[in-house]
Amino acid sequence: MTRLFNEPSAFVDEMIEGFVAASGRWVAAAPGGVVRSTRSEEPTVALVVGGGSGHHPAFGGLVGPGLAHGAAMGNLFASPSAQQVHSIAKASDQGRGVLLSYGNYAGDVLHFGEAQDRLRAEGHDVRTVTVTDDVWSAGPDERERRRGIAGDLVVFKIAGAAAEKGADLDEVERLAILANERTRSFGVAFTGCTLPGADEPLFTVPEGRMAVGLGIHGEPGIDEVDIPTADELAAMFVEKLLTEIPDGVEARGARVVPLLNGLGSVKHEEMYVVFRAVSSLLAERGITVVEPEVGELCTSFDMAGCSLTLFWLDDELEELWGAPADAAGYRKGSVAPRERVERVFEEEAEEEIPEASAESRVAAAHVVRIFETIAETIDAAADELGRMDAIAGDGDHGIGMQRGATGAREAARSAGAGGAGAETVLARAAGAWSDRAGGTSGAIWARMLRSVGAALGDDAVVDRHAVVSGATAAREAVMSFGKAQVGDKTMIDAIVPFADELRRGVDEGATLAGAWRRAAAVSTEAARATASMSATLGRARAHGDRSIGTPDPGAVSFALICTAIADVLDHIEENGNS
Numbered sequence: 001m002t003r004l005f006n007e008p009s010a011f012v013d014e015m016i017e018g019f020v021a022a023s024g025r026w027v028a029a030a031p032g033g034v035v036r037s038t039r040s041e042e043p044t045v046a047l048v049v050g051g052g053s054g055h056h057p058a059f060g061g062l063v064g065p066g067l068a069h070g071a072a073m074g075n076l077f078a079s080p081s082a083q084q085v086h087s088i089a090k091a092s093d094q095g096r097g098v099l100l101s102y103g104n105y106a107g108d109v110l111h112f113g114e115a116q117d118r119l120r121a122e123g124h125d126v127r128t129v130t131v132t133d134d135v136w137s138a139g140p141d142e143r144e145r146r147r148g149i150a151g152d153l154v155v156f157k158i159a160g161a162a163a164e165k166g167a168d169l170d171e172v173e174r175l176a177i178l179a180n181e182r183t184r185s186f187g188v189a190f191t192g193c194t195l196p197g198a199d200e201p202l203f204t205v206p207e208g209r210m211a212v213g214l215g216i217h218g219e220p221g222i223d224e225v226d227i228p229t230a231d232e233l234a235a236m237f238v239e240k241l242l243t244e245i246p247d248g249v250e251a252r253g254a255r256v257v258p259l260l261n262g263l264g265s266v267k268h269e270e271m272y273v274v275f276r277a278v279s280s281l282l283a284e285r286g287i288t289v290v291e292p293e294v295g296e297l298c299t300s301f302d303m304a305g306c307s308l309t310l311f312w313l314d315d316e317l318e319e320l321w322g323a324p325a326d327a328a329g330y331r332k333g334s335v336a337p338r339e340r341v342e343r344v345f346e347e348e349a350e351e352e353i354p355e356a357s358a359e360s361r362v363a364a365a366h367v368v369r370i371f372e373t374i375a376e377t378i379d380a381a382a383d384e385l386g387r388m389d390a391i392a393g394d395g396d397h398g399i400g401m402q403r404g405a406t407g408a409r410e411a412a413r414s415a416g417a418g419g420a421g422a423e424t425v426l427a428r429a430a431g432a433w434s435d436r437a438g439g440t441s442g443a444i445w446a447r448m449l450r451s452v453g454a455a456l457g458d459d460a461v462v463d464r465h466a467v468v469s470g471a472t473a474a475r476e477a478v479m480s481f482g483k484a485q486v487g488d489k490t491m492i493d494a495i496v497p498f499a500d501e502l503r504r505g506v507d508e509g510a511t512l513a514g515a516w517r518r519a520a521a522v523s524t525e526a527a528r529a530t531a532s533m534s535a536t537l538g539r540a541r542a543h544g545d546r547s548i549g550t551p552d553p554g555a556v557s558f559a560l561i562c563t564a565i566a567d568v569l570d571h572i573e574e575n576g577n578s
Contacts, residue, residue: 002302008197009403012053012075019060023328026064028343030091032084033073034060038338043094045163045172046070049101049156050085051108052077052396052438054193054301055216057329058152065335066325067160069094075403076195076301077217077396078439079107083431085115089126091345097125097169101155101176103148104130105217107440114443125169129176131155133185133309135244136213136222149216150261150298150309151183153330154321161323175320182246182312185261186237189214189221189305193264195395198386202395212236216263216300217396230270234277237308242285246312252286255313257321261297263305268295271306278308291322297330356421356458363462364425368416370568371429375409377564378402378557388553397441397553404437404445422462426453441554444491448474464512468503475499489533491554498523498562513569520562527555 005011020029027034033050049059050072059071070092072080079102080088089098100116102108112128119126132143133151148155158179162172189211192201203220205211210228211221228236245251260275262268275294282289290313313321324333356364378385378401386398411432415425426449434446455470456462475495484490501522505515530552 002196005196011196026328032087033071035070035091039341045096046092046098048089058298061329064327067327074438078400081435081438082111082114083435100128104132110443127173133183149185151185153297154183154311155179158320161320185309187307191304193301193303202390230273231277238281241310255288255290257311259293259309261307263303264299265304353418353420359461360421363422367425368412371409371412373564375405378405385553391550400437400439404433407432407436421458422456423453423458447477451477464506468506471499489535489552494523494527494555494558497526513573517566520566524559527559
């Protein structure tokens with residue numbers, strides 16, 4: 001249970017503020033997260049890491065000499081937005097290039113990828129290495145689909161040490177890839193975690209049982225077994241991880257770094273009992289333990305659980321692993337004092353609102369009203385959306401949608417008050433939705449809103465045919481962006497039938513309000529039908545069968561929003577503004 005918080009939706013912002021206040025020796029606040037508060041003697045490659053909050057010391061606690069130069073910090077268990085990543089990377093770049101590194105989760109891939117594209121377009125040399133160490137999340141032949149858990153620290157440590165030595169970007173990237181290829185992790189839990197303001201944990205484990213193969217975002221385990229003894233758990237960890245020794249490595253005679261990681265509320269003393277057996281089992285197999293770590297390295301809020309990571313060394317990796325590092329949440333060896341610098345960041349100036357026709361400004365006023373309705377609708381549904389998401393995911397969909405919709409409403413109001421047309425209102429709302437929500441849904445909603453806005457324009461009359469074009473463009477944008485198809489149990493299962501039915505209704509001569517109402521009903525039925533499907537994408541993919549019986553929360557939230565918009569369109573039509 002999380003006991004100490006004020007307003008749950010403000011938890012992350014207040015947590016970051018307090019972390020910076022307590023950690024000024026290492027970090028300074030920057031738009032989107034934190035950056036180093038010290039200066040290197042010579043410019044280096046900048047390592048920028050990031051992910052959702054709730055994993056301390058990851059990610060802000062890993063910023064400092066010998067580790068990361070900056071961390072983009074998203075909402076609880078939600079990826080940072082592309083804007084956050086972009087801002088932190090620009091603030092961290094010292095002119096020798098930027099390496100982005102993060103766990104392999106859909107939302108992080110979308111947002112970090114978009115930020116990388118923007119940075120490259122601006123002239124920055126940027127590379128990416130995703131962490132894929134969790135052996136339970138996909139098979140050995142699908143390692144590129146695996147998620148990143150405690151292996152994050154290994155990859156960040158190796159990349160940060162290489163950068164500290166003065167390696168160029170090609171070399172830092174190569175070593176980060178090598179570290180990831182030689183890292184394997186396996187996690188278990190005895191209870192789930194509880195987010196601030198929530199009455200129940202994201203998942204529960206029956207008394208006397210242990211969840212096996214879970215991630216770090218409150219996802220339930222892939223299997224359950226009786227709670228073992230400490231020695232039995234150590235044997236389970238070691239036996240599983242030794243089935244996946246990296247290519248080219250012989251176990252006997254190998255040198256390995258074990259990291260026994262606490263997920264939030266397992267005590268160090270308990271972990272030391274487990275590590276005693278881990279160390280012994282590795283020695284029995286002729287494996288030499290090198291500079292192990294036992295403690296909280298990548299947590300999952302207050303989850304009771306732990307994971308074991310094995311990092312298989314070669315000579316160059318061993319040297320980098322042993323190199324000094326000094327961050328708020330992780331230290332190794334001795335780092336010479338660094339000069340602290342005052343970091344001042346100016347907010348990016350908002351672009352001027354472009355000229356818009358009178359007709360488009362009228363449409364923009366309706367769009368603002370629609371965003372107000374969306375925010376009200378999501379506020380009412382947030383708890384239930386989070387409950388559905390917790391069945392096979394991480395439970396953050398409700399609060400993420402709430403933050404996104406609220407941000408979009410405020411941005412829309414501001415743009416509308418400034419005389420913006422429909423496209424600009426939608427574009428500003430899209431940016432705010434992405435920035436405030438983060439996560440996969442934040443990226444998808446931003447892409448949809450921008451696509452609709454481009455179809456409506458700032459200087460044209462907005463009629464039903466333009467709206468149909470916008471809905472079709474949104475559907476195509478999401479399908480190309482996220483690679484999901486109908487039947488994958490995602491938002492696409494509600495978007496595609498909605499867009500198709502809206503076009504059909506307008507082509508048959510229906511008013512926009514009438515066609516939209518029918519399309520919303522079709523979308524609602526399609527969202528309900530996802531309950532019978534097994535998830536095949538995203539974090540829920542590893543728990544596909546567990547998701548059967550519960551509709552996809554992204555599809556449900558889309559349908560709820562479409563239904564709420566139908567009420568606004570009915571009112572507009574009744575007042576002669578169709």
